Amino acid sequence: MFAPGSEEPCAPSKEPRKYGELVVLGYNGALPNGDRGRRKSRFALYKRSKANGVKPSTVHVITTPQASKVISCKGQHSISYTLSRNQTVVVEYTHDDDTDMFQVGRSTESPIDFVVTDTISGSQNNDETQITQSTISRFACRIVCDRSAPYTARIFAAGFDSSKNIFLGEKAAKWKNPDGHMDGLTTNGVLVMHPKGGFTEESKPGIWREISVCGDVYTLRETRSAQQRGKLVENETNILQDGSLIDLCGATLLWRTADGLFHTPTQKHIEALRQEINAARPQCPVGLNTLAFPSINQKDVVEEKQPWAYLSCGHVHGYHNWGHRSDTEANERECPMCRTVGPYVPLWLGCEAGFYVDAGPPTHAFTPCGHVCSEKSAKYWSLIPLPHGTHAFHAACPFCATQLIGEQNFVKLIFQGPVD
Secondary structure, X not given: OOOOOOOOOOOXXXXXXXXXXXXXXXXXXXXXXXXXXXXXXXXXXXXOOOOOEEEEEEEEEEOOHHHHHHHHOOOOEEEEEEEEOOEEEEEEEEEEOOEEEEEEEOOOOOOOOEXXXXXXXXXXXXXXXXXXXXXXXXXXEEEEEEOOOOOOEEEEEOOOOOOOEEEEOOOOOEEEOOOOOEEEOOOOOEEEEOOEOOOOOOOEOOOOEEEOOOOOXXXXXXXXXXXXXXXXXXXXOOEOOOOOEEEOOOOEEEEEEHHHHXXXXXXXXXXXXXXXXXXXXXXXXXXXXXXXXXXHHHXXXXXXXXXXXXXXXXXXXXXXXXXXXXXXXXXXXXXXXXOOEEEEEEOEEOOOHHHOXXXXXXXXXXXXXXXXXXXXXXXXXXXXXXXXXXXXXEOEOOOOOOEOOXXXXXXXXXXXXXXX
16 A cells, blocks of 8 residues: 655655645646756755845835836846836845745746746647747746745745846736835736645635735736736735645646645556556456556557546447447447447546545546546546636646536546456
């Protein structure tokens, strides 16, 4: 039986402390063309050898563009709020020995630690699939982690560019708070959802909120880029917890804490479950041929022994070419076992361990994509409304971002054991 965190004997670790990991929804363990440098499907945040956090210090109210340039060229981090052609408020930031800062965005410039691009539903995110115009900000957000226990991680909208500046232009939503400090929102916003009860099989979806540049929490705007901000939510914070979701309008990230990952199945555990299913020699009930999930490295090519399933009933078969009905859609077939008509698709093992809420066996498949995971993980993701476009929300498969359909958004698989 799998015991969390027990894969390797405990040895004195010289590795820096891990704050947590960001996992991009819609990828099954890696980007389609492979993880490359800062562009990958999963990013671990470790304690830096030297603190690089910043905190607000001096505030300047400037009435000439030249003065604004002088301040922004001083080599310090700053946030500029342009109120009009003649007035800009510049907030200078100074070094903070107590925090580490990590930046996320579409830009490949050096200030970005984790490069994120638009996720295309169905994981068809390859070099041939071009996004005509990305909605993800070049400098989308920053995560600031306390360097001492309990190592709290907080999220803020917008990231500092190569000149160490954040510019909120005339058209950006911005305002002065009652206590006098300036704040604002990015064009398409940074949305966050904290699940109720953490990231476990008992968790329930929380409410999506928008995070401001200074880290305050607001209700959602009417649409992603509306000028009018939502209402301040005073009893909620920008502190990330295990299972928090961060939406950057084009990509959604899952935050896993170091402690949460310790209790999560590992890649080795998922591989052991795959081998366990295959060792039971499930058979096609019609062709009587043995079925086997392909190895995790072969997760994009349909293999001869690959299990297929009728998603309306859950019966698992090998691939066959019969059962087409003239009155149904192209990918709909009639199950030879129970005569139920529905989608007939290859099954793929969910390989991204970060999406699992427990270490249970892979017994359920998302509909209509056929990604397989534990029952509790399937139930959890089937209830999570993920942002889609500028104001829609729908449940999606975490392994490929396909919008879920059907009565429950998933189905229990019915395997047949060997006849002998």
